[in-house]
Amino acid sequence: MLDALSEKFERILKKLRGQGVLTEDNIAEALKEVRLALLEADVNFKVVKDFLDRVREKAVGQEVLKSLTPGHQVVKVVWDELRGMMGGERSGISLASRPPTIIMMVGLQGAGKTTTSGKLARLFKGQGKRVLLVAADPRRPAAGDQLASLGRDLGIDVHRFDQIDASRADVVRICQRGVERGQEQGYDLIVLDTGGRLHVDDELMAELVAVKQAVNPHEVLLVADAMTGQDAVNMAGQFDQQVGLTGVILTKVEGDARGGAVLSIRAVTGKPIKFLGMGEKLDALEPFHPDRMASRILGMGDVLSLIEKAQETFSREEAEAAQKKLTSSTFTLEDFRSQLGQMNRLGSFEQILGMLPGGQKLKDLANSGLPEKEMKRVAAMIDSMTTRERRDHTLINGSRKKRIARGSGTSVQEVNRLIKQFLQARKIAKVMSGGAGGRRQLAQMLRGM
Structure with missing residues (x-):
């Protein structure tokens, strides 16, 4: 992900660094290329406009143009604004002062919600937390089977519905019972793997709202496919408006995603990206650091994450x-x-x-x-x-x-x-x-x- 964008940024900024003296015309020309690179990366056009306005305002200031290394100063301005666009600071999971912490996973079918639930459970188990996974998608028994399989592999307990007719199972009741079990048995973390659809519909949203009202989760995390670009951003807006999100986990980031979702979601929805799914393996979940991602985009690497x-x-x-x-x-x-x-x-x-x-x-x-x-x-x-x-x-x-x-x-x-x-x-x-x-x-x- 972001390889093409990173190469373009590196080429554009290298030209700026190579010039001993910068003028407003130099910077304007470079920003035209930055604008094209961001739009080709499928970044929201309004986000691009706001980003360039902020960079232009700071880059043409006397403090930059009259500095000893104006090209490097412009790179610093671009880095600062990229980091700000993606949220500025790392936003982690808010753990409850009195366990258990309840995390509600939402999203469309096929985004990798069940696998991401397993990854999140593995992450917290590695931190010494007792985790309970709740299979809350009775319409798709295969999702429950998958979660149970992940639980066995990870040594993590899974709570499943026990109704004979799964299609009539009460999703709200399943989540309530899972939370009650977690409270009674002293779990530190409860992860609710809720149902998805092929597209956003009123029935799905009503179901999610009912679950949220019933169990009062500490986190509501949208699992979105980074490969869908601006569709992921639009979907995040819909989920946030109707259900209310606390953050986003982007999956399939290791693929050919152009980066539009990573760069746009925070700016458009105001909700932070909390994790990136970097592959199918259960350890392929990385905390999202806006400053480190900005460094990667500008070709500076991310040694801290390594x-x-x-x-x-x-x-x-x-x-x-x-x-x-x-x-x-x-x-x-x-x-x-x-x-x-x-x-x-x-x-x-x-x-x-x-x-x-x-x-x-x-x-x-x-x-x-x-x-x-x-x-x-x-x-x-x-x-x-x-x-x-x-x-x-x-x-x-x-x-x-x-x-x-x-x-x-x-x-x-x-x-x-x-x-x-x-x-x-x-x-x-x-x-x-x-x-x-x-x-x-x-x-x-x-x-x-």
């Missing part, structure tokens, strides 16, 4: 143990294989690049799939080794290399290259841990290479 993702993936003990092994002679191919597995848990190569400053420049490499293919080949070669070989690479002679190559579908040359790269990486890591002297030695090594 660090947080790494902290969720690796424990402190794991990181310290890996560092200790890496900087000593005890780091083995077995440890290397373990590190590859942890890297996979961070996400795809494309997602990681998107969080690094300038990472978009390597998009073609990510899209080619080469890094993932190479990592799979390396993993296959290490998996084809015996335990003793993984722990002591010096045992791997010519005949063993042939066996490893046959077992992994690679060649002896690739096995040789793997061992060489492994030894180089281990040597560099050990040298880097040696302070200033180590850095000088590293520089000499790199010159030699």
Whole structure:
């Protein structure tokens, strides 16, 4: 998502930064290109107009034009306004002072409401909360089955309706009973997965209003498909007007969404985006930070989110143990294989690049799939080794290399290259841990290479 918009912004702002002196004409020309880029990204036209008016007002001020680096000052203005357009500050889930916190999930059919309910439950379970999922869509028994399956996978309890004729089940009563159970059994969080339709209709809205009045939820979150662009924004407006929302979760953000929904929803509806669904896996739910998203759009990366993702993936003990092994002679191919597995848990190569400053420049490499293919080949070669070989690479002679190559579908040359790269990486890591002297030695090594 937003790749095309990010590339255009980076190109436009690079031209501004490259000019020593800026004039109102320079800025006006650049803002024309920004306007076109935003409209092509399916951003609401009124939001675009207001955004450009604010940027123009600040960018042509004497403080900017007469500064030592006017181009960089304009970039800062654009970043500030992008962040403001998307809400300014992070808006999280409002937890009740006295549990349980009740979260009501609403949205149209197919937006990913049930999966997102499971993702949200997993997130809070990881924070030590007891979570109860409530299957509140009796018209679609398959939705209840899906939620029950997610609950089993996550080790989270699911409350389901017990009526024989599901089509006549009282949705309000199901939600009330789920909340009563949550209160009686001491749950911290109750997530209501309500019913959806293919489109907004009066019956759906009346049902949701009745549920909201009956259980008085602390959060009413709309699950919207980012791929639908301005349709998602319009739908958010309708749900907010008739039901009353506290926030939005955008799904399918990892796809080819142009970004119009992300940039428009807060400005049009006044409701914050709270999370982004980044894939089908249950851990693919990211908190939404307007400042970090603005940085991504301008090609500055999002290192903070990458660090947080790494902290969720690796424990402190794991990181310290890996560092200790890496900087000593005890780091083995077995440890290397373990590190590859942890890297996979961070996400795809494309997602990681998107969080690094300038990472978009390597998009073609990510899209080619080469890094993932190479990592799979390396993993296959290490998996084809015996335990003793993984722990002591010096045992791997010519005949063993042939066996490893046959077992992994690679060649002896690739096995040789793997061992060489492994030894180089281990040597560099050990040298880097040696302070200033180590850095000088590293520089000499790199010159030699």
